[in-house]
Amino acid sequence: MKQLARNASVSTTSTATSRRDFLKASAATGGLVIGFNLFTGNRIAHAQAAPPVVPPNAFLRIARDGSVTVQVKHLEFGQGVMTSLPMMVAEELDCDWSKVRSELAPAAPQYAHTMFGMQITGGSSSVVNSFTQMRTAGAMARSMLISAAAAQWKVDPAQCSTANGSVIGPGGRKAGFGEFADAANALKAPEKVALKDARDFRIIGKPTRRIDAPAKVNGTAKFGLDVTPKMIPNLHTAVVKHPPMFGARVAKIDASKVNGLPGVTHVVQISNGVAVVAKNFWAAKKGRDLLQVTWDFTNASKASSADLKKAYRDQMQKPGAVAKAGNADAVKTAAKSVTAEYDVPFLAHAPMEPLNCTVEFKGDGCEIWVGSQFQTVDQGAAAKVAGLKPEQVKLNTMIAGGGFGRRANPASDYIIEAVEIAKEAKVPVKTVWTREDDIKGGYYRPMYVHKVSAGLDAAGKIVGWDHTVVGQSIIAGTPFEPFMVKDGVDATSVEGIADTPYDIPGMRATLHSTKDGIPSLWWRSVGHTHTAFVMETMMDELAKAAGQDPVEFRRGYLAKHPRVLKVLNLAAEKSGWGSKPAKGVGRGIAVHESFGSVCAHVADVSIDKGQIKVLRVVSVIDCGLVVNPLTVTAQVESATAYGLSAALYGQVTLKDGEVEQSNFHDYPVLRLNEMPKMEVHFVEGGTMPTGVGEPGTPPVAPAVANAVFALTGKRLREMPFKV
Amino acid sequence: MIRFSVNGERIETSVAGDTPLLWFLRDNLELTGTKFGCGMALCGACTVHVNGEPTRACVTPISTLAGKKVTTIEVIGKSPIGKKVQDAWLSEDVVQCGYCQSGQIMAATALLTKTKAPSDAQIDAAMSGNICRCGTYNRVRAAIKVAAGASKPAAAPAAKPAAKAKA
Incomplete structure (x- = not known):
């Protein structure tokens, strides 16, 4: 994921400026709210129906039975926020971990990302921007x-302490948090609280x-796809026939x-295709198969794709926009030089x-159930299409079965079409994309071509690096x-190039941003x-050209980046680098450094019948302070598997405007026997967490x-790899 | 009218016979633990048991089920092997997004029902049809070995000593 607006905040050359501008702009539109406000609107009624809560803020409630329910403002789609964010709350609240529950928060301004607004x-x-916020929420609740308790016991609060979900007073008095839930709920949240020392x-x-x-x-987790008529009476299912080429429009519909097909209730034209609405998925899907659309x-x-590849290479001959302004002229006169071109294809997130x-219009508003990485963005987009104000759209966050960036679309494509259908059909509707819709549906990691010319002096030191990116x-x-x-x-x-931690003399990078009309999007780790x-x-x-060991060669350019050097060295040590x-x-x-963290892999491979077999990967990550070691390990494994799918198999190709792949048989991904x-x-010792997903x-x-x-x-030099 | 059973309950239905079992379970019975991933038996997310055999529900029309017994993730924990598999899934901290895990658990339970102590090659053969985009594969393998009793479960994380915090 993880994915999104991964934007400028972390790894780009213009980091500081971008983030500042972004926050300023967000604040100007009223998006930046960091704090502990009461729920508003629908949410209040909802909260009141629940057991008494404390403190009256957005992030947690404590019930009379002492259970602590944490509202998680981020999407849970595998990365573990339903555990890591509650851990932060529980740490400062000093509660009994076994009584901690986790819920996904709906779209609301108080759940804004603290950096993106x-x-x-x-x-x-998710972890880094929540780290102080969630701990503060826990500390406030503890203070209340x-x-x-002190008021009830008529003692000085300074004489009270907490341990494992209880308040402890003078003389050994002790009572569980639940005993004070109602009284604490009536108190004003403290303005300031002290947070624990990491020790x-x-x-x-x-x-x-x-x-x-x-x-x-046990099958009880409810994903977005699991919204049923039991939850929403009269729920219908919609399947959409999308255009076969990006940018095509509906000309004529023959329904x-x-x-008259059993179960089919509506055929609805929407902005990006035609929807068949039915009582269930199978009827809708059959209807779509029989629907005739002229485009x-x-x-x-x-x-x-083949034409684009050629066009990108032609484009490369022209001057591009300057992303890194070094002077790479030394390459031309270097003792040795290496020039290479690289190709990477479009990738679907899958x-x-x-x-x-799922969308239901009711009363003067609209309610949505969706596993979205972009809750308030999608809420705003839905409101616009529905002709409502954002606060009239209640967006419930459902657990998502992965996302990797696809559920963070500034265009809100899959939200907008669902709202359009429900609005037109005037029944509650759940849209379901088939795998074919997903693979062919665009919003891909774009295709890119790179060219690098780098030069070495007689001693094998880099003297220049001229890098061009097209895509x-x-x-x-x-x-x-x-x-x-x-x-x-x-x-x-150009992230990862323009801001490389390698201290490379004479490094120049230019970029050609093409306009090819293929919807594109961030894909786990983006650029x-x-x-x-x-x-x-x-x-x-x-390194090879210089006749040096690859680890030793890299060390020579990392003197100013001890953190990267440390990860590199630990990876060499743990993998037995140097042994045969x-x-x-x-x-x-x-x-490679990204999202504020550094990760190294050492891969052992063999080749069997023309196929690369990756036997072992030893990984080292420095992600600052580790909140949950189990999750970090799992995320590194996950990110590795995801990257291997792309390295070995991943490619979406276009032929005359049509996507050639459709499902896992022609868009293969890593399987168990290939893991x-x-x-x-870990390199431990940070004081703040950095990126992990x-x-x-x-x-x-x-x-x-x-x-x-x-x-x-x-x-x-081309992905996916072929040997 | 087609008659079969789902999780021990008798089913008599006049739903169109070409309806895949997956959508009958999800849309008609509202048993949503069985997941849709590909619709072509390519990913295994919809794996259920039909008469004990691991079966891709997305390509199994209900017309083929007359007289058969369907078992889904919702009740697999009631069988001793299913329970062991679920417990191992927890001790090995397998799940991430979790979407494919119903299918993984159903496939693993079917494997262990037939093969008490599967080799790595047998695990490969039984489980490589179940895609996980989160890459939980090594934990799936480890959990199968734990459920088989071939390796010990990961120890429950030890709590740090509880320190009293002052106000």
């Missing part, structure tokens, strides 16, 4: 419970099993074969749970453009998906490519 999940930033943490940093796991192993291709993109969204901008045309595109440079297209591949395979090539791998095994390394053995190690993805592909080179002497 909107309620979003992305940029590997102590005040309530005193007893929950943060402790391996903690996931709160959401039991419901996910003669659909009308207007006037404004459709008729691109083919989360296991296909996109879906579509993810950000252009979105509301993020004013903050994340500067002087023609989309920061996400780093391709920049790390190019940077880290080129470093490997240069078994016969038929190649070993490669890559290290390498993994070890994950994405940093494991970027260095996988180059580590594997470098391992294949070590084994075969062949450089892999």
